[in-house]
Amino acid sequence: MLSQMEHTLENMMFTFHEFAGDKGYLTKENLRVLxxxxxxxxxxxxxxxxxxxxxxxxxxxxxxxxxxxxxxFLLPQGSPSHAMTISCNDYFVIHMKQKGKT
Structure with missing residues (x-):
């Protein structure tokens, strides 16, 4: 059974390949759709x-x-793209507070 982190990494890999297709890379359009x-x-x-x-x-x-x-894989951590991770975390925290989970 996969750990939560292993499952997350597996999902990231599958998602990349879903949008990259057989060519093995994302174009700007593929990235936009992703x-x-x-x-x-x-x-x-x-x-x-x-x-x-x-x-x-x-x-x-x-x-x-x-x-x-x-x-x-730099997407969630790269600078200035790290703003995406911060924004997503901020959204998550607000969403969880609204649901009364934090």
Missing amino acids: MEKEFPGFLENQKDPPAVDKIMKDLDLCLDGKVGFQSC
Whole structure:
């Protein structure tokens, strides 16, 4: 049986490959669709419309218009993309408080 962290990592891997497809990398459009489906609250709350452009720039380490598997894992931690993790945590804390769980 997988631990919660193992299950989370497995989900991240499956999600990446779901959006990357057989080519094995995300294009800017793939990244936009992934963000819209997997992080809708983050994008909806952005005051900066080109947020996906900035995230793509942060993750496209080879400057080839592609985000590979390893780079994709920088999404929740990379700077300034780490703002996504902070925003998601803030949203989570507010949501949990509204449900009376914290």
